[in-house]
Amino acid sequence: MKMNKTVAMDCRRIEKLAWGYMEANLPSREHELIESHLAECASCKEVYQETKLIIQLIEKQKSEGPSPFLASRILSRLEGKNIPKWEISFLLRPAWSFAFASIIIAIGIFTGSIVSNNILAIEGPSNTTNTEMLYANQSFIMEADYYIPGFEYLNE
Amino acid sequence: MELSEKDLTRFINKFQDRVFRTCMGFVQNSDDANDLTQDVFLAVIESLDDFRNEAQLSTWVYRIAVNKSLNHLKKRKTRNIFQNIDKLLFKKGSGEAHQFLYNPVAEDENSEEASRLLNHALRKLSQSQRVAFTLSKYDEMSNNEVAVVMGNSVSAVESLLFRAKQNMQKALRDHKF
Numbered sequence: 001m002k003m004n005k006t007v008a009m010d011c012r013r014i015e016k017l018a019w020g021y022m023e024a025n026l027p028s029r030e031h032e033l034i035e036s037h038l039a040e041c042a043s044c045k046e047v048y049q050e051t052k053l054i055i056q057l058i059e060k061q062k063s064e065g066p067s068p069f070l071a072s073r074i075l076s077r078l079e080g081k082n083i084p085k086w087e088i089s090f091l092l093r094p095a096w097s098f099a100f101a102s103i104i105i106a107i108g109i110f111t112g113s114i115v116s117n118n119i120l121a122i123e124g125p126s127n128t129t130n131t132e133m134l135y136a137n138q139s140f141i142m143e144a145d146y147y148i149p150g151f152e153y154l155n156e
Numbered sequence: 157m158e159l160s161e162k163d164l165t166r167f168i169n170k171f172q173d174r175v176f177r178t179c180m181g182f183v184q185n186s187d188d189a190n191d192l193t194q195d196v197f198l199a200v201i202e203s204l205d206d207f208r209n210e211a212q213l214s215t216w217v218y219r220i221a222v223n224k225s226l227n228h229l230k231k232r233k234t235r236n237i238f239q240n241i242d243k244l245l246f247k248k249g250s251g252e253a254h255q256f257l258y259n260p261v262a263e264d265e266n267s268e269e270a271s272r273l274l275n276h277a278l279r280k281l282s283q284s285q286r287v288a289f290t291l292s293k294y295d296e297m298s299n300n301e302v303a304v305v306m307g308n309s310v311s312a313v314e315s316l317l318f319r320a321k322q323n324m325q326k327a328l329r330d331h332k333f
Contacts, residue, residue, distance in 0.1 A: 057271060074168055075161060
């Protein structure tokens with residue numbers, strides 16, 4: 001599109017004033033100037049129409065409100081946050097984590113020692129040979145019904 | 157600070173419309189704006205103890221809303237980059253389902269065009285221009301109120317708004333030619 005110098009210069013000025021024109025915030029002289037410019041400049045008119053479109057969209061978006069359940073959702077999220085927050089934070093504290101880990105290790109050691117004691121009870125003295133241990137284990141399996149943990153050598 | 161459920165409901169009801177509009181101005185989508193409004197109130201309620209009476213409660217709430225919205229936009233930008241890479245590499249998401257999921261819902265062609273134009277124009281604004289524009293146009297704050305929320309002078313806000321509108325006009329003109 002070919003524009004004369006005056007129209008082109010006006011276009012830049014219109015760009016500055018257009019928003020005010022659309023919001024009806026301009027003095028009447030400038031308002032008239034824009035109206036006469038828009039009547040003869042197709043490119044400015046197109047931009048004006050697009051700007052009008054987005055202003056209408058903003059108005060439409062502004063008329064939308066939040067969900068009617070917003071407050072109840074926030075309150076339920078607050079409740080949901082409070083309960084696990086306490087439980088999880090309690091368990092995740094370093095001191096408690098260390099304590100829990102220590103307890104689990106202690107239980108493991110205790111269980112391991114009982115199991116090894118029970119096996120020793122069947123195996124007999126530590127200087128037994130591998131063959132003797134094998135027989136002892138077999139007899140443990142066979143005599144398992146009579147074995148009571150803690151009462152070593154009961155069957156002897 | 158311990159607040160009863162009734163106090164919290166009253167507090168939310170008082171500010172929810174304006175916080176929602178602020179979020180809407182940034183994210184341009186009512187579902188995202190609703191989620192973001194919830195996040196804003198959770199952040200506000202959880203940090204009520206930190207609130208000092210140096211600023212008005214409303215100013216403080218809007219500051220949190222603006223910060224949350226800007227963070228949301230940053231995350232969305234990063235997500236979009238990855239989605240575009242994903243699309244480029246695997247040609248995924250060209251179907252209707254993808255259109256439905258990732259494009260703002262538009263009721264008709266006219267509002268779809270308006271939504272596209274508005275997003276295009278808003279992307280051309282600097283962060284501070286966008287904050288000033290949103291608070292002024294969506295929340296209908298006076299320049300003075302915008303200045304208080306942004307921690308700027310009134311003249312700085314006037315300048316930001318003027319440049320924001322000009323940049324938007326320029327974006328629309330460049331978009332055409």
